[in-house]
Amino acid sequence: MAIDNGNGPTTGEISTEDLLWEPPERSRADLKPKTDRIVFGVAAVLSIAFLVWGVVNKDSLKGISAGALQALMHNGGWVFVLAASVFVVFALWLAFSRYGNIRLGRDDEEPEFRTVSWISMMFGAGMGIGMVFYGVGEPLGHFLTSPPGTEGASTGAAVGHAMSTTLFHWTLHPWAIYAVVGLAIAYGTFRRGRGQLISAAFTPLIGERHANGALGRLIDVFALFATLFGTAASLGLGTLQIAEGLRQIGWIGEPTEPVLLAIIGVLLLCFLASAVSGVAKGIQWLSNTNLVLALAVLVFLLATGATVFVFNLIPTSLGAYFQDFFANAGRTADTAKGAEEWLSGWTIFYWAWWISWSPFVGMFIARISRGRTIREFVGGVILVPSALSLVWFAVMGGNALFLQMNGTDLSAAGDTEAQLFGLLKEFPAFTFVALVVMVLIGIFFITGADSASIIMGTMSQRGAIQPQRPITVFWGLMMGGVAATMMLAGGSDALSGLQTLTIIVAAPFTLILLLLCVALVRDLRRDPMVLRSAKAEEVVTAAVVAGAQDHDGDFQLEISAAEDPSAPEGSGDGAPEGAGRA
Template structure:
């Protein structure tokens, strides 16, 4: 018995040009509008930095006061939505055809999820965030530096780095994977909206607007990561003694230029195996750094912190989810814009890139497997990472070393490593890790922006990829300058990331609605519904006619009987078998 949705026409396949081996066509509307706006932003930032800085501060203040609740609500809503999808009847739907096996073995799939869970963010905030919350907890919570502050610091860090970010990624990645692998649509964010808007509208002006917003979100998210990596490399140069004094803006821009050239060369070279090799080496080096700090640092305190942090995370979940300006006034709003809302905006801006990555490696997985893998594996990595790096920093702070006041957030990891043997060598290792993490990530982000610019092509033109790579570096430089110097560079990154991610937040909410509508018409769900309906009807009929003493059997319908094989043939004997299921009332 086959079910289908007669009202849903088949979706278009890949670009004909790409199928024939020719380069896919550039979507002139999406690419042209995006490129023009980005160039205008860069020009504004270079020639009127003060004006852009003032406007971004004004817009941010308005957004935090009037829309901060939306970021908080959407992020938590996506956690609930992802868990509901996994637990619901939709969880058994495969991301591919019904009998399609998983593309990657489970071990490899988990390893790639682990790789996606690492990056510049963990390198930058692994020490600085728990330390900041310990020295200065969220307004109105616990006394600074107390035992309760340890609980709050770790719980808040895990709140920002475990289920919430990966639920955001998982929902968008799931929508892309389902739309591409199950429905055969193009790998575009706009294509996911076909069930909600209609295929024609989703590929029209409104769909192009969605793709433009996705490009902007990815661009600013990548630029923010590049900015964070640049700040940390600058601090590493200072900590290693290769630079006297704080790094100037000119030096930071030079670092951005070098990293930009590196990831553009990576993106256009086609040496995917080389980048994969570098990424695997980076994961090994990150693991070596973590194990080294676990061994030479406060080992017992770190191990005690793991179960404690997990317990406190779930215990304080309701309180952390409910933090808004209504509960803490201006002080809480300021704190949220620096931490929670910035994080939610950053994760949202990264969803097109990370979503496409985890979608690409998850073909053949069921929705339940996808959600559980995307949530649990990276979350486990974050728990261990923050326990080691954050726990080491908090232990040093509790025993008289004032790391929180000693330097900027980007320098605190180097300050921690300097307290242990091989401090100079591990500092250099951190700079190498940050550089490779960014190069491998920005490589993929540039490809994603190229894909969105070329009608979903999985092999965008080198010229398009180069343009988006240069644009990412230019936007990162402007974001640093908008902060008003190296001391406030992080503020500029955070402010513009929140502003750029705000429109895409609306896109993600509507994407959830479109995904549910798509899932409701899935052939697997329709077959199950039709089967349940037929069985219920048969049972009611049998109960009514035979007072509960009856049996169900499956046989050929009238159309099949007309084309039945000759009597007495082997085919007839095989087709005359009956599957009988005794049924009676309890």
């Protein structure tokens, strides 16, 4: 029997097993790690080939990647723009639909972590090298060079456009992307008992045989490759900013390629020390230290900077965000002159970056969200980090905008990575605070690389929660190598190299995530909670109608076997008189 649950009819017969089915207590992710030689081998060979290409012929890599980016932006930039908004609408729809009550685990399962701890860990995922790198440079950049379509605005309006564009890049859209991936993994792992893999989430769309076969492995290779480049891009940004900080305090001269490679090497050595030690308490201590340092920097800038201006900027930024939302969401290459180049450096780079990070962050938030309902998951994953981003950029960017409007030309400090230190020079104890910021970036990399390499190890070992250490170390080293190659491919503009290759690698994975949404809906429509609700609604509605017609509204409901229409009349197989019939 097909049932229409209000979201379209489910397909196939609904059996007793469907209605009484309970999620398993253990999933395939709990099994002993076992390397998938095809997924790991193909991804490793492709990664090593990329490194060799970058070392042997850097100019060729640079030229081909630049041409590919131009073609992709001209013909497919709209796909990134549209897909990011689709993920926002999809995530919010899931939260407010009847699927929102489905629990990521057994129906009676309590959340694995207390809400405060859950939010704290989400804060750790929401903060990162990127927010430190762009905290000053992005609001200031949009203020000085107006986004396409906002040229000629007054000073007050320019501030609003700068903050709305920044928040557009750092709030709902990225976290909706993470929420979709995290939800698909958490639902499949904790509710359906599957492995902790992107391919496993495609089971309702392509079937278990294909999900565990060649097609599933192809999906996992794309996910692994995208994660590698996304995390390498973050390492590259951190390297650029640490190098600039060392230059600003006078410890090194102009950052050269050997200097950048040396910084990556030191960061990788720190990562290896943490990965090989396997001391969970040490990593936890580093994470907690990083949160304290980030909050300390934020409070310091708020207390000693333009405090009133920053507080006023928070509601102004929020209002500007909603006012400019559709203009920002609809900006494409044909919006205005120069829009294509602007998008490749800002919006589309961000969407590609978030998409390439989505397997990593999605798997992380999936792991800490067992026992949450879908509504709680989406609300927490989207709203908490978005609120933190609002505060972060209001403090960092707000102080920069205040100084810029009052005679201090921060843009003269240099490129994006230099503007943060240009801001800090206007505050007391510059050298000390600059060193704190560099330590902050370094710890962000160590903890992020440790988590990302574990996630890549998980994808290499069939979804195992605790992958083998040699696999995680290998991916950590590859992360450093790819970051170095991406930066060197940019030549004198290392940031451009990071952005170009991130967009190119993320393009095919964008289509995979769109199909993931379809697979998740198919899974949810066959969830036992949804089927029971639909069955109850159907049966009760039929019983109430029958009772009103046959007994003038004075009736009671009883449970009995459904009437068999093929049974001969008077055989006794029908429902008792007065019972609501299904």
